Amino acid sequence: MPDAALPQLVLSPTNSPSKSTVVEPDKIICPICEDLVDEELLQTFSKGLKMDVARQAKFCRLHKKKSAEQIWEAKGYPNIEWSELKGRIERHHDHIKSLIAGKASETHFGSLLMEKIKSGQNRTLLKTDDYLSPGYYGLRGMSLMTETIVEMFSALLRKRAPQDKLISARGYSGFVQAVLVPELAVMLIQEDMSLSAEKARGVMQDSRAVGE
Template identity: 45%
Template sequence: EAGGAQCPWCGATVDVNLLKEFSKGKRLNVRLQTSFCESHRKKSAMVTWESKSYPKVDWASLEDRFKKHHEHLVDIINGEESHYRTALADKIEQHQARTMEKEENLNPGYYGPRGFNMMCDYLVKEFSDMLKKKAVHDKVIASRGSAVFIQSVLVAELGVQLIVEDMDVSPEKARQILEESKALGELVHAE
């Protein structure tokens, strides 16, 4: 039975054999310590991923899936009620930080930074002209700009729609999964 050892970087308990295999009996320099830490965290994330039955993301077909939600996103741009649009409007009302808050994790749940970047690229390509026109009369878009609207409203809404499809859940449950799976997404689907 494998005993526990401590990750030399983060101090978490890790499988002693995993550490031995990685270090090959040598002392780990800082670069190797961080590399080992990243490796064991990713392994652990994959175990959690599987236990929660999150899907394997088919990156090649993802943009085609985005397109299926075009109308829904247009409706949100046109002012239709949306959880994330309302959240942004509330922040604007309360005069919260005008810049993107560094600690605010905008990743679309288990899609992670890789999914965030793909979604942003798609949304900018599809909607930036429309958003510029809308900003003239829409204070939610205008007050923070198109980029912030895309990142904090449209990415989240698109992420929720994809999770609804992936997990066969309600939008409310999908929002919960999106929030709960952000840390996993960062580990499993980094840039």
């Protein structure tokens, strides 16, 4: 029997016998993403049966979700009441309106976008890395924030676009994604965790991987 204190050689289901990998005891390599996962979780999921690719992909999603839940709990991120989120966003109506009306350039994310515009980066199209994930609110939160902002301010955004370089440079939808959504997310995280804006931005960055 192998010494429990030493790493054991375990074959990844996707590796050939000549490509064994040293992993920790009670761990095995996910056949899809090759992350280390609990062998017990895999055995429980597979019920000891060989899995096809579709089943392996489902297991990969499961263990990533489990890992995200563990990180979420360890970091003390709050449970999101999705049914209440739109109302919370709407309560920031006046502040969001002030950003569209001209104060966005004074904000953290507005300043970042302005620097890119001044440097001539990607003059007309928004790059993928301009879309800032709202941290643990994830894609679901980003979608709801975007929809609610556009629902409230589509007319004002269209009106302001020709007058405001920050809006016109990327189009108003790009402005919403690059400035308004992350600024709103920071405010929501501040409310959730009683943090300063700076610390909330740090949480937003650190929690990008665990959002829905």
